[in-house]
Structure formats: C-alpha cells, structure tokens
Amino acid sequence: MYILSALLATVAVLPLVLKLFFPYFWKDCLYLVDLISVLVTFAKRRRRKPLFFVLDRFLEQTTAHPDRPFIVFENKVFTYRDADQQSNKVARAIHTHANLKEGDAVVLYMGNEPAFIFTWLALAKLGCPAALLNHNVRSKSLLHCFSCSGAKVLIAAAELKDAVEDVLPSLREQGVTVFIMTRMCNTPGMDSLDDKTEEASDEPISPALRSGRTLQSPAVYIYTSGTTGMPKAAVVNQDRLLAAMAVLASNGVSPGDVIYLNLPLYHTAGFVIGFIGSIETGSTIILRRKFSASQFWDDCRKHSVTVIQYIGEVMRYLCNTPKRENDKDHKVRLAIGNGLRADIWKEFLTRFGNIEIREFYASTEGNIGFVNYTGKIGAVGRVNFLHRKVFHYALIKYDTERDEPVRDSRGLCIEVPKGETGLLVARITKVAPFIGYARNAQQTEKKILRDVFQKGDLYFNSGDLLRIDQENFIYFQDRVGDTFRWKGENVATTEVSDILTMMDCIEEANVYGVHVPGHEGRIGMAAVKLKEGKEFDCTNTYSHVASYLPSYAWPRFIRIQVNL
Template sequence: TSAAVTHLLQDSMCCAFRCIILRTLVVIRVCLISCCLTISMKQSGKFCLTFDKGKVFWARELIMRRRRPLFFVLDRFLEQTEAHPDNTFIVFENESYTYACTDKRSNKIANALQSHAGYKGGDTVALFMGNEPTFLFTWLALAKLGSPVALLNHNIRTKSLLHCFNCCKAKVLIAAAELKEAVEDVLPSLIEQGVTVLLMSKNSDTPGIQSFSDEVEKASDDPIPRSFRSHITFKSPAVYIYTSGTTGLPKAAVVNQNRILTALAVLSSNGVVSSDVFYLNLPLYHTAGFVVGFIGTIETGSTIILKRKFSASQFWDDCRKHNVTVIQYIGEVMRYLCCAPKKDNDKDHKVRLAIGNGIRAEIWKEFLNRFGNIQIREFYASTEGNVGFLNYVGKIGAIGRVHFFHQKLFPYTLVKYDTERDEPVRDANGLCIESRKGEPGLLVSKITNLAPFSGYAQNEEQTERKRLHNVLKKGDLYFNTGDLMRIDKDNFIYFQDRVGDTFRWKGENVATTEVSDILTICDCLKEANVYGVQVPGHEGRIGMAAVTLKKEVQFDGRKIYNHVVSCLPSYARPRFIRMQSTVEVTGTFKQMKVKLVEMGFDPGRIQDPLYILDDNAKSYVPLTAQIYHAIISGSTKL
C-alpha cells in the first residue's frame, strides 16, 4: 500500500471506512491475479485456467517499479549474474562469455573510462561499433556509470556520421579499431568540439585518437558503486537509437530508462526462458537487435549466439551447431532464407520460435512449409512510437489483434489519409475522419502519461512533425506513426504501407531527402527526386531517383556511381535513375512522387532515359527491356 493509504488506515477513522479500504485493496489484488489468468478450451471440450506468462511479467514489473532504490535493466543483469554466474551469456565466433565474465569485462571498461581525463560521470557517450561482444560489454559499463549511450550505425560516414554524433551532444566517442578511417574523416570537427575519441585498439598513431584497449586491460574489474548512477530516474535517457523517420537525415530517438525497462518483457512474454538459445544476427545499433535481442535476453537469462551480420548460407548451420531455439527476424531475413537453395536437412534444427516483424503472408507460409513447425510471433513497434501490437495467435499476415483493454490503456485509431497531399483527411470541423473496418488508414496513437512520446534529441522540428493535433476532438494530441494499417472484421490488424518520404530496403529505412541531398552534391546533377519502387519477389521498396542535369552537362554514369558508392551505404544507393527535363513539384514546391512510384522502372511505360546501377561495370548503365524482364522474372536479383 502507498504511504497515504497506510496513514488513512492508522488514522482514527471509523471502523466501517477502514473496512471499505481494506476490501478495496483485496479487490485490487484479486484483479491483478485475474489479469494474469487466461481461459482456454482443451480438445476434450473442458475449460482450462492458466497463467499468461506475459501478463505475469507485467504484474511483476509493477512490483519492480516500486522498489527502492530504483530498479533498472542493469539491475536485472546483475541479478542474473548473481543467480547464474557460470551460465553462458554470449557466444561469438570461437569464444564464449559467462554472465560473470561479462560483468567483469564491463567493470574493467567502466573503471578505465571513469578514471579517464576526457570523461565525466553521466556524460553521454557515442558507441561506433559493429556486432561484437565489446559492444555489449561497453553498453553495460556505461550503464554502470550512469551514462546515456548513442548507438551509431557503423555503416554511415562523413556528413551523416557527424550529424548523428552531434544530435546526442556526446562528450566521448568509443569506436571499434576497424572503423578508424571513418573516424578520421570527421576527426577535425570532433577535435574542434573538444570530443574525446577512444579507439578499441592497443595503439593509435593518429593525433586526437587515443587507444583504449590497453587501458581496459590494465583496469580493475572491481564492481562499480551504485552511487555512480544514483542520479538516474525512469525519465533519464538510456540510449539514443537512430531512425530515418519520414524526412531528412537520421534522427536520434530518445529511449528513456522506463521504456527500456518495459522492453525486458519482449522475449519473456513470448515464452522464452533461461534454457533457450537466442540467435542474434541483426545490427545491435537497431532497435530490433539491441532491444529485442540483447535487452530481452537479460530478462530471460538466455544465451546469445552473436553474429557480425546476417548470412543466409550460414544461418541454419549455425542454428544446428549451437542448438538455437529462438531466432529473430525482419521481413527480408525470412525472404532470404526462403530464397536460399533447398537442402534435405532444412527441417533438421531445434528452432521452436521466431520473433520479429515485417514478414509477408506468402513468405510466412513458405517458411513454415519449408523449415517446419516454428511458432512465428509477428509484432509491430517503432523506436520512438508509443503503440505496439503482437500477433499472439499466429494469424498469418497480421501484426496483431485489436482488443478493448489494449485500446483503453493505449488509445489509438486509424484515420483516413490522402496520399496525394500526404496528410490526414479532415472534416468540416478540422478533425480527422476515422477509417471504417476493412479500409486502410493512418495509425495514430494518443500521447498520454502511460504512452508518452519522447521525441528526437536536438530536433524539435521533427519531433513536432510526429505530433498530430486535433485528431478526434479539439485539443487532443496523437503520435503519427507514418504507417497505413487495415483492420478486418475479426479485429486483426495488418500493415499496409509507409507514408511520407521514407521507404524500407534490405531491412533499413532510407530517408529520401538525405539521398537527394547527396545526389545533388555530384557536379553533374541539378535536382534529384528520390523514392522507392516495388520489385516483385522483394520486401520493401528499392531506391529510384528522377534527376535533372545541369546545363551543358552530359550524363556520366561512372562519376555518379563513384559518388553514391563513396557517400551512401549499399541499401541507400538508388538502383535506378530516370532522366527528366524538369522535376515535377506541387504548388507548395513539394516534389511529386506518387505518379513516379506508380510507373516504377518499366522502360515500356517510361519514355525518359532509364539507367541501372551496375556493380560489375562500376557505372550506371542503360536499363534495357532485356534487363528489366530479367529482374521481373526473378532471374536477376537486386
């Protein structure tokens, strides 16, 4: 009971009033237990009353939040370490690390950093590193020191890298040894800002970049006092995870301690336990890899099989080698696995559960037919969003199911959306119009204390763009997910498409404005309108650009190829280029995309010259009808 209720009970109130309060408390306790129960029917026709593991966790989390001192994700890791010190936590290539070993490694990093002259307790630190155990050790170390961590995409370079670093106002950059050249490209700006740059290597011959591995090896592995993080509250930022959002350069979504504590439930609520072996091959700088894969296993006490990157050819061999029981996916991962050559031992594995998002219905069916009876738990969520869904019944193609209590706790709705004007449809009173069942609509979720929207670091303009005012009544405030959904007659909800200027390719969000800006830096291009087009047999949309040339300049496919390869990661490079005399714009000078997207890259429909990126020729070459038909037929993969 709260202090207020305790005071009331001890006060000289009448006996009847004390009885009412006590009965109320009993009812609340019974309701909490009842919420954790699920009624199901056995094959015999008898009803069965069972505990729902996910609901049990949420009830337990309410208790955790009452603990003093405050309880965070790190504390759960320390509990697991104390309870099971010798259990294997991480397996990476030919090495394995127990919970106790991981704890000590993170202590060494923390002790080395807190004694470093360039670091002060609580400073924000940017982590520029690929998938490796040191990434996890370093995050735990920084959590012990009470420092928020910015998770930088190790694929970005130059302008984007510097932008992402500046978003979080980090004082320290910790980078992997193999990323030294990328750091050197932005080093003058970092030095000018007084940033301490630490490289996870034994030595560094570049002035301004300090080697850090040697300091870590010499440091003590003594535990870090809790006082170092005593300033942390549930609202304190835990990590900054970058998302391209709808426009512009990547934005740093603020993920606070409360949100990351909630994320502990992701795996446990799906029945994952300590004996499970989790295969983590998605990037740790992404929400999927970091929150679901890493944070989720901290709660369950499971073992992580950590991979540098996804490999379709190694996937099932790894699962067999390490007795993997739980895998994680995004839509592209499942498609790659289904497109790999079939083998006689495709069903020879111990995987029982797949958790992820973005799988298409036809791929879902093909995956189950080929690889066996694996339970697929499709969910919907976003890094910065305040609403999520889980397809807990396994309905193929759905991302979840709408139900009364979910909608009451986290109010959301679908509203009609004008894709031409790129905005919600409003009535005569200026309010949004809710979509009917079966109709697609923009998913919006009410911003409340229970479902907050923390926004983007150092970017109030983009934060405000995600806020939608006057949705169902004057003065209300909703989060704009930027996603079109559809709810069927059975209340299953399905993802339809993304709106705005972002498309998804190879599991990565691509911001068209950023790609357009980079294209127009090339000295032969005047304007570039970037958008995503669908390709049969591929998830998401692939990049295409409608461009105009500067006066008296010829199209130079090799020069443009060299430019995009040096400035953009592979997934963001426009695969197709369409030459135009002018770029169409609206009355408010917004670039027109809808018609361009509809026409795609078919040379039979488009009179403008078309080009395709050719890695073998290291140039953009003419897109012929023969090349087009090879892509459409599937004989040429993109």
C-alpha cells in the same frame, strides 16, 4: 438429474462451440494473462527503491547464475560473470581517460561483437547513455548522426578507424574524445582503448557514479529515419527500456532458451529485443557479426538454438537457399520479428517445420505496438479489449495525395471503419508517452497530431497505414512520407537527394523507392535534372554517393529528365 445432464451436455459442447464461433478464445485469454503479468511486473519495478533499471536486472542475473553462458561469439564463450567483469574494466578505462560524468552521452560506432555489449553495460554502470551509430554511415551522415546525441566521446571499432579519420578534423574542432578499440593508435586526436581496458581493475563499479539517474533519464539513443528527413536519434529513456525488457519473456522465452542474434545491435530489434530481452530472461545469446543465409541453420544446429529473430528479408533469404534434406533438423521453436510477407511465411513453415511465428508491429520512437500471438498468417497483431483500454489507438482517414489526415467540418479526424486502411495514431499519455528525438524539437513536433478526436488531445503519428479486418486482426499496409525500406533499413529520400545535388552536374534530384521483383521493400531510384551544359558524371557520382551514404541508401537507378 435433468439439470445435471443439461450442464454436462453444455460443458461437453462448449469446446466445440468456442472452436466454431470463437476460434481464438483461448489464445486471447492466454494473451490477456501475459499482458496483465507484464503490466504487474513493470508496475512493481517502477515502484522499487532504490530505482530499478535494466542494469540492475543484469546484475541480478549475474548473481543468480554467474557461470551461465551469456554470449557465444566465434567459438568464444562469455559467462554472465565474464560480461560483468569485462564491463567493469571498460567502465574504469573510460571513466579514467575520458573525463566522463554521469549523464554524458557516448557514441558507439561498432558492429556486432561482444565488445559492443560490454561497452554498453560499462556506460550503464557510469550512468551514461549510449548513442548507437549505424556502422555503415560515413562522412557527412556520420557527423550529422554524431551531433544528434550531443556526445563528446566516440568509441569506434578497429575496422572503422579509416571512417573516423575521414571526419576527425571536424570532431577535433568540437573537442570530441575519440577511442579506437585497439591496443595502439598513432593517429593524433585518436586514442587506443583496449590497452587501457586490459590494465584496468574488474572490481565492481560504485553505484554512486550513477546515483542521479531517474526513470526519465536517457538510456540509449537509437537512430531512425522515421518518415521524414535525415536520421534522427530517438530517445529511449530508462522507463521505456525497462518496459521493453518484457518482449521476449512475454512471448514465452525462458532462461533455458538459446537466442540467435544476427540483426544489427545498433537497431531496436537487435539491441532491445535480442540483447535487452535476453537480460530479462537470463538466456544465452549466440551473437553473429552479420546475417548469413548459408550458415544460418548450421549455426542453429551447432549451438542448439531455440529462438531466432528476423526481419522479412531474413526469412526470404532463408527460403531462397538450396533445399537440404536436414532443413527441419533443428531445435528452433520460436521466431520473433516483423515484416514477414504472407507467401514467405507459408513457405518458411512448410520448408523448415512447425516453428511458432510471433510477428509484431512496433517502432523505435512509437508509443504503441502489437503482436500476432495467434499465428494468423499475414497479420501483425490483433485487437484486444484490455490492450485497447491501456493504449488508446485508432486508424484514421488519410489523404495520401496531400500527405495529411482527413478532417471533418469540426476540424477533427475521422476513424475508418473495419476493413478500410487508415493511418495508425496512438494517444500520448503517461502510460504511453512519446519522448521524441534528441536535440530535434522540430522533428519531434512533426510526429505529434493535435485535435484528433477532441480539441486539445495529442496523438503520436506512426506514419504507417494499417487495416483491421472483421475478425479484429491487424495488417500492415504501407508507409507514408518521404521514406522507403530496403535491406531492412529505412532510407530517407530527402537525405539521398541532398547528397546527389552536391554533385556539380546535378541541378535537382527526386528520390523514391521502387519495387523490384523477387525482393522485399523498395530500392532507390533517383530522377535527376542536369545543370545546363553539363553531362552526367557516372564515375564521380558513384564515388560521391558511396562516400556519403551507407550502401543500402545508394540509388540503384538514375533517370535523367528534362524536367522533374
């Protein structure tokens, strides 16, 4: 009787003890279950014969519920069947008129619209990887980004026709086939695509056209500035894209959810999490051309949105809108994204209600990621035993002045203690590979650290400084290298300075990001030295910068100095 009483007392007290001394115990357990489930599902899919890809998951969803809304865009609804049939038509049009063969890369130069999704699905059916070009790039940057993928076909939205015409002579010299999404195009060297799509059959595409793909085949190229130099095309292969499908599902998103997608589809967040993640869950996507703070909650109410995506700036913009009585009148239960500052986090929850925030850390080309599954404000993740066993990562001492890791007398890196800021590095393994950048071995090599903890080991250099506190929560601190972040985009300082020094009046330019009160990230400032006898040409410099760089990369401040 005494033993039974003691056991009952222990059971009764246990929840209180856990809450007091291990407040995240149950959330840690649930995360472990989710992580194991994701790993098991991924392992099963990798072993399937014939090989299983993201496209196959889309076809499964189409067969299972063909009439379920897949994309809602500007009051038009496209079901899974609609998307499947329309992508068949696009695939046939491209295959017939572009002389594409399996493995050929195609550049998509488009904004957020259903045609973007249909075209990517079409290319997947042909076994062709797509390079997702930022629709803000122009001129020199456009040509540079296009050449990164090695593509010979460019598909552009109708509104980007003028931007393509600016670089058309160079594209024609390279023998590039250019399609514009219109029914008619009279420009020599460019061809219309919509008319050809309308005439094509919507019958299924033969799997034989993509039979040569493997899990290592490129699925998509996503451009990133990383931490150095011009934009680079990060290679996302079929294996990595298959694993990335689990992001929404592992955060509790289900087929009944409605996902609000207003982040750019050419970025990882919009494409991989919003679009590819929805294919896994079989959810409905509410697609917007771009983010609008004033229409955000009205859209959410109109479409009964349950899941939203964000970057830090999005949440701040929403908090800056005039307060309304119906701010908490919505069905949004989950927000997933990154870059959310602690003060904005608190303000957002206070104003818009009890929405679960899933802040995460990841990078397009990286081999490590974290998710804050506990809701701890300000954290990007939490150290977890199983996660660390599968993905070997560490924070190492970093000399920000010399821009390199600190090494000991043996030439090995030094792990920082808890509470100190360090450079995040993750061991490159079969489970956590680093594929690198397309046609850019030099920049790929720059992201690899050798001899980190023992001679011969290889680690991915994230370029990010993080901190782990005494409770094992992970916090993002800063970036290293020649990059700053503005308007949710990475700006490569060397790219901007190269553009500035093309001006006849500028001899040297040093570009860097500066903080502006009331704004996320850093805005561009350029310190310039003028050529002898020259005056700064405001008007032509503005026109030059505007024609060569996307708007988020324009330097907003110019400092004219005698010496740099």
